[in-house]
Amino acid sequence: xxxxxxxxxxxxxxxxxxxxxxxxxxxxxxxxxxxxxxxxxxxxxxxxxxxxxxxxxxxxxxxxxxxxxxxxxxxxxxxxxxxxxxxxxxxxxxxxxxxxxxxxxxxxx
Numbered sequence: 001x002x003x004x005x006x007x008x009x010x011x012x013x014x015x016x017x018x019x020x021x022x023x024x025x026x027x028x029x030x031x032x033x034x035x036x037x038x039x040x041x042x043x044x045x046x047x048x049x050x051x052x053x054x055x056x057x058x059x060x061x062x063x064x065x066x067x068x069x070x071x072x073x074x075x076x077x078x079x080x081x082x083x084x085x086x087x088x089x090x091x092x093x094x095x096x097x098x099x100x101x102x103x104x105x106x107x108x109x
Contacts, residue, residue, distance in 0.1 A: 003096060007050045014043040046099045053092035060085050 017040045020026050026033055059081065066078035 003093075003100060006100060007046070007053075007096060010043055011047050011050055014040065014047045017043065046096070049092065049095055049099060053089070053096060056085050056088050056092060060089070 017036050021033070021036050021040065026036065063078040063081045063085070066074045067082075069075065
């Protein structure tokens with residue numbers, strides 16, 4: 001299951017909500033401000049985890065490029081970094097999948 005499109009849509013929505021929150025017209029409407037603030041708070045954990053995931057993928061890509069560089073010292077460091085990062089991707093995927101599950105409407109926490 002590819003969750004990337006869903007995560008991209010959530011990140012885009014988070015950005016749009018942030019832009020609306022900085023709009024002076026919204027600031028003058030306390031009810032709308034509250035609704036948007038709550039929406040942003042709901043999206044923020046998913047977006048933060050997604051951005052960490054993206055950073056890890058970028059680091060993996062960079063490490064793979066360093067391995068191809070031909071410099072044995074850089075290759076050793078890159079392989080070490082890969083061995084640390086690759087298991088994290090599975091954890092990020094699991095965490096993000098859990099964050100995307102619908103929340104229990106009865107949970108008031």
